[in-house]
Amino acid sequence: MLLLLLGIVLLHVAGLVLLFVSTIVSVWTTGETGSSDLWMNCSTANGGYHCDPATTGEWIQAVQALMILSIIFSCLALFLFFCQLFTLQKGGRFFLTGTFQILASLFVMSGAIIYTVMSPQWVPGTDAFGYSYIMAWVAFPLALISGLIYVILRKRE
Secondary structure, three states: OHHHHHHHHHHHHHHHHHHHHHHHOOOOEEEOOEEEOOOEEEEEEOOEEEEEEOOOOHHHHHHHHHHHHHHHHHHHHHHHHHHHHHHOOOOOEOHHHHHHHHHHHHHHHHHHHHHHHHHHHOOOOOOEEOHHHHHHHHHHHHHHHHHHHHHHOEOOO
16 A cells, blocks of 8 residues: 555655646747747847747636646645545545546646647647647646546545
8 A cells, every 4th residue: 555655755755747848848839949938938139038928818828827737736635645644534535636636636737728729829730739738748648647546445444
């Protein structure tokens, strides 16, 4: 049982690290002339490097909010798991922890979908999606799987 709990915690932490990195690192789209992320759109022009803040529309603010919410809910889920691990009765399920983690996965999925649909309006068409964008998509199934495992998991002695 201890190895199962350790595996679940490691899965949760891996998803949380991916959420942090994908939200902070500035490589959601990348190209020859620059890169952009949730916070800045940077490009090289005339030998200089120019960055514009991500204030081009409400959609980028929605993506920012959803990614931050996913991090908050995932952190809360991890905290709640440890609290429930010591306070939950024998045979109880980790419903609250699982719900928070599933919500975190839905938030990151929604943010990545919005970015996928709306980013062509903000970044040049020649740019490709970067590794932070891919990390966000990888964090989605990790968070969803760990949330479902939390819901199924029963506390034993």
